[in-house]
Amino acid sequence: MFGLLMYGLTLLTMIGIYGVLTLALNLQWGFAGLFNAGIAGFFAVGAYTTAILTAPESANHLGGFGWPPLAALPVAMLLSGLIAWPIGRICLGLKGDYLAMASIGIAEIIRLVFKNETWLANGTMGISTVPRPFESLGQPWGNAAFLLLVVLILVVLYLAAERAWASPWGRAMRAIRDNELAAAAIGKDVVRFRLEAFVIGSMVMGLGGALSAMYFKFIGASATEPLLTTFLVWVMLIIGGSGNNRGALLGALVVWLIWSGTELFTNRLPAEWITRSSYLRALLIGVLLIVVLQRFARGILPERPPRRID
Amino acid sequence: MAEFINLYLLPGVAVGCIYALGAVGISLIFAILRFAHFAHGDVMTLGAYLAYSVVIALGWSVYAALPFAILGGALASMGIDHVVYRPFRRSPGIIVVIASFGVMLVVRSAIQLFWGVDILSYETGIRRPIPLFGDIRLAQKHIIIIAASVVIAAALHWFLSRSRMGKAMRAMSDDADLARISGIDTEKVVRWTWLIGGGLAAAAGVFAGINTKLHPSIGWDLLLPLFAAAILGGIGRPYGAIVGGLAIGIAQEVATYPWLSELPLVPPAYKNAVAFFVMVAMLVWRPTGLFKGRVL
Amino acid sequence: MVGGYGGMDILNGVDLAVEANEIVVIIGANGAGKSTAMKAIFGLVQLRAGSVRFDGQDVTGRLPNALVGLGMGYVPQERNVFRNLTVLENLEMGAFLKPMTLARMLEQVFTLFPVLKEKARQPAGELSGGQRQMVAVGRALMAEPKLLMLDEPTAGLSPLVMEQIFERIVAVNQAGIGILLVEQNARQALSIAHRGYVLATGRNRLTDTAAALLDNPEIGQSFLGG
Ligand SMILES: Nc1ncnc2c1ncn2[C@@H]1O[C@H](COP(=O)(O)OP(=O)(O)OP(=O)(O)O)[C@@H](O)[C@H]1O
Ligand SMILES: [Mg+2]
Numbered sequence: 001m002f003g004l005l006m007y008g009l010t011l012l013t014m015i016g017i018y019g020v021l022t023l024a025l026n027l028q029w030g031f032a033g034l035f036n037a038g039i040a041g042f043f044a045v046g047a048y049t050t051a052i053l054t055a056p057e058s059a060n061h062l063g064g065f066g067w068p069p070l071a072a073l074p075v076a077m078l079l080s081g082l083i084a085w086p087i088g089r090i091c092l093g094l095k096g097d098y099l100a101m102a103s104i105g106i107a108e109i110i111r112l113v114f115k116n117e118t119w120l121a122n123g124t125m126g127i128s129t130v131p132r133p134f135e136s137l138g139q140p141w142g143n144a145a146f147l148l149l150v151v152l153i154l155v156v157l158y159l160a161a162e163r164a165w166a167s168p169w170g171r172a173m174r175a176i177r178d179n180e181l182a183a184a185a186i187g188k189d190v191v192r193f194r195l196e197a198f199v200i201g202s203m204v205m206g207l208g209g210a211l212s213a214m215y216f217k218f219i220g221a222s223a224t225e226p227l228l229t230t231f232l233v234w235v236m237l238i239i240g241g242s243g244n245n246r247g248a249l250l251g252a253l254v255v256w257l258i259w260s261g262t263e264l265f266t267n268r269l270p271a272e273w274i275t276r277s278s279y280l281r282a283l284l285i286g287v288l289l290i291v292v293l294q295r296f297a298r299g300i301l302p303e304r305p306p307r308r309i310d
Numbered sequence: 311m312a313e314f315i316n317l318y319l320l321p322g323v324a325v326g327c328i329y330a331l332g333a334v335g336i337s338l339i340f341a342i343l344r345f346a347h348f349a350h351g352d353v354m355t356l357g358a359y360l361a362y363s364v365v366i367a368l369g370w371s372v373y374a375a376l377p378f379a380i381l382g383g384a385l386a387s388m389g390i391d392h393v394v395y396r397p398f399r400r401s402p403g404i405i406v407v408i409a410s411f412g413v414m415l416v417v418r419s420a421i422q423l424f425w426g427v428d429i430l431s432y433e434t435g436i437r438r439p440i441p442l443f444g445d446i447r448l449a450q451k452h453i454i455i456i457a458a459s460v461v462i463a464a465a466l467h468w469f470l471s472r473s474r475m476g477k478a479m480r481a482m483s484d485d486a487d488l489a490r491i492s493g494i495d496t497e498k499v500v501r502w503t504w505l506i507g508g509g510l511a512a513a514a515g516v517f518a519g520i521n522t523k524l525h526p527s528i529g530w531d532l533l534l535p536l537f538a539a540a541i542l543g544g545i546g547r548p549y550g551a552i553v554g555g556l557a558i559g560i561a562q563e564v565a566t567y568p569w570l571s572e573l574p575l576v577p578p579a580y581k582n583a584v585a586f587f588v589m590v591a592m593l594v595w596r597p598t599g600l601f602k603g604r605v606l
Numbered sequence: 607m608v609g610g611y612g613g614m615d616i617l618n619g620v621d622l623a624v625e626a627n628e629i630v631v632i633i634g635a636n637g638a639g640k641s642t643a644m645k646a647i648f649g650l651v652q653l654r655a656g657s658v659r660f661d662g663q664d665v666t667g668r669l670p671n672a673l674v675g676l677g678m679g680y681v682p683q684e685r686n687v688f689r690n691l692t693v694l695e696n697l698e699m700g701a702f703l704k705p706m707t708l709a710r711m712l713e714q715v716f717t718l719f720p721v722l723k724e725k726a727r728q729p730a731g732e733l734s735g736g737q738r739q740m741v742a743v744g745r746a747l748m749a750e751p752k753l754l755m756l757d758e759p760t761a762g763l764s765p766l767v768m769e770q771i772f773e774r775i776v777a778v779n780q781a782g783i784g785i786l787l788v789e790q791n792a793r794q795a796l797s798i799a800h801r802g803y804v805l806a807t808g809r810n811r812l813t814d815t816a817a818a819l820l821d822n823p824e825i826g827q828s829f830l831g832g
Contacts, residue, residue: 037407090593090594096404097345098541100346104533105586105590108586109582109583116577279420282415283420286419289411290394290409290412290413293409293412294398477695480691481688483690484688488682490669491680492702493670494671495671
């Protein structure tokens with residue numbers, strides 16, 4: 001019974017963290033039509049920032065600043081935003097493919113830095129002493145409290161995203177997404193609007209990374225693999241319904257349930273298959289992405305025009 | 311000086327050839343289908359593993375296996391286009407990019423499932439470098455990579471400038487609507503584009519495997535320099551991509567030379583950062599590339 | 607034909623017919639839908655109603671390259687040459703569907719437009735406007751069409767070159783090819799044509815023989831410069 005409760009808490013927390021990431025991607029892709037192929041990079045910056053600021057002093061990596069976990073969150077967001085800004089400045093006036101190529105590049109460079117600069121974050125071994133808020137409450141209360149924190153953040157983000165969607169800002173963003181030339185012709189500063197969406201979205205991705213580092217109490221090379229961040233988040237958004245904040249959240253829920261559900265199943269396979277099963281799951285996720293794009297490109301909850309809120 | 315040429319410049323040319331072969335495909339695909347093909351690196355990986363299977367099954371040298379890898383990469387790319395990308399012909403390019411994300415995932419995990427994740431090698435044996443003249447020596451694998459790339463590039467040039475299909479490809483890249491109006495079977499052109507892009511990618515993958523070792527992310531690791539090469543040469547310009555590939559390959563190797571002190575100027579682990587730097591510099595300075603590609 | 611771009615109808619009911627061996631001219635004010643009508647015939651604009659028939663066959667909604675195979679040729683108003691291809695390569699692309707007839711057709715096109723032979727190895731983008739129109743017409747002829755559709759082939763050309771182009775069009779017609787011609791230079795166009803259509807706001811306004819249209823005072827006012 002206790003095990004089941006802990007499993008449920010883990011599941012919900014993970015869905016919450018992915019929900020943060022998909023809302024962020026929806027801001028970039030769903031609102032503004034920006035293709036960010038480097039989610040893993042912004043995620044990593046947020047996660048490592050939090051780890052370095054909050055983990056206890058260690059000879060293996062930079063640290064010992066002793067920041068309280070929650071104070072690290074804004075810094076994690078700020079740094080992610082600072083990295084997104086120049087990339088956005090350079091690419092957002094160009095065709096979308098350029099942003100895709102540059103963002104996959106920046107993610108790759110960030111991965112290289114954290115992997116090779118062992119003084120910074122202990123290289124591939126990573127940092128495994130990241131404190132989690134409310135830990136001192138013990139299990140399951142500490143976990144429940146952390147889940148509550150994630151849900152709280154998610155609710156705030158969701159409400160903000162919904163407001164933004166219905167606001168003049170969101171309307172301008174969609175106009176630019178759907179017809180850049182026409183939007184520019186009526187005097188919208190296309191690059192500035194896009195830059196806002198890109199930077200804010202990347203900051204929220206950094207926030208997602210920070211929450212994930214706290215939850216796992218660990219950040220390392222394996223946690224910033226593009227598969228678990230960039231790819232999975234894209235699949236979640238497309239399946240849930242891009243351009244719809246609820247769709248984004250639903251996508252995170254559905255895809256994470258599938259992802260962890262197949263894990264339960266594949267763990268029962270014979271031993272030599274278990275190692276391979278993770279590749280099988282990645283393959284299925286890839287197929288799912290393609291099929292959904294081809295058949296149900298609008299996702300489970302398609303985009304709809306905002307309700308008027310004035 | 312000899313050390314610089316032997317250990318930095320000439321290997322840089324060999325790496326540049328690998329990039330050139332990959333980047334040409336990316337540029338061709340962009341010229342015809344107007345999207346950045348993210349799964350290109352994984353097609354390279356596929357080619358490298360196909361050659362490995364031929365080497366193991368038939369006991370051949372990897373060089374003899376190369377044509378099979380090229381054929382396999384070409385057919386696989388055409389098949390992927392047929393199944394995955396074809397329904398998106400009228401969609402905005404960026405949707406196809408997302409689909410190519412999916413392909414990337416599928417191809418890579420299929421390779422991991424089928425061939426495993428261990429680091430493999432073609433076992434070409436250790437051979438002494440061959441003296442060219444004076445102190446200048448060239449590793450045998452580099453000679454073969456460079457020579458084969460030159461042959462392939464010449465064949466490509468012949469194809470694009472002389473053959474009917476090659477000209478149709480350039481016509482479609484110039485103006486796809488006009489190509490259709492002229493009676494060109496554009497779907498056929500698209501099929502040829504994948505055959506050629508996929509074949510070249512497979513060759514590049516095999517050469518990358520010869521140059522280092524074989525592992526499932528060998529192509530993914532090259533994706534960034536390939537994009538950098540394509541952008542440097544002007545995306546959509548196959549000849550520009552050849553120049554871009556060579557330039558990026560040489561720049562990456564030469565940047566690790568100890569120019570200023572005892573230590574490499576750029577640590578070898580950061581070679582890809584050189585490519586990224588060139589890519590960003592181009593996007594700032596001249597997004598259309600050295601040879602004025604399309605887009606913007 | 608009824609149809610347009612996206613949701614909006616540009617063509618609200620246009621009827622056109624060309625008999626074999628005939629030169630037919632379409633005139634109309636800017637934005638009347640002349641180019642759109644041509645595109646609609648050639649399967650480049652979705653039709654909401656109506657049909658396109660060629661040689662007794664219903665070809666509505668066929669793909670452009672299929673129409674070329676059936677014997678229709680089309681030279682669009684803008685972007686009608688491959689700028690980065692040489693003149694020779696441009697012409698070869700016209701014969702893409704029939705590589706066997708390439709040599710014979712090249713000779714015919716070079717006889718019709720001798721300049722093109724001189725410029726054969728030059729990129730088409732470097733040619734003058736008139737020469738570019740010749741490349742475009744030549745490219746369409748390479749597929750041995752039975753019907754040639756030309757959208758303002760003389761736009762922006764000097765009177766002398768314009769004269770030359772019209773004369774070549776007549777020569778093409780005399781070789782047995784039907785011609786559907788959209789023209790701003792209505793007087794010259796009508797003087798070589800058998801029949802003419804006047805379009806206004808996506809509809810047929812007038813249909814008559816070329817001679818009758820030339821004499822029509824109303825037409826004279828709006829299109830023939832008084
Ligand atoms: N691609 C397009 N998308 C939407 N509307 C278009 C497009 N092309 C043309 N139009 C509109 O369709 C209408 C008819 O245009 P069309 O080009 O057929 O006119 P036209 O008679 O050929 O004029 P012109 O003499 O200037 O060539 C115009 O109002 C034009 O703005
Ligand atoms: Mg017109």
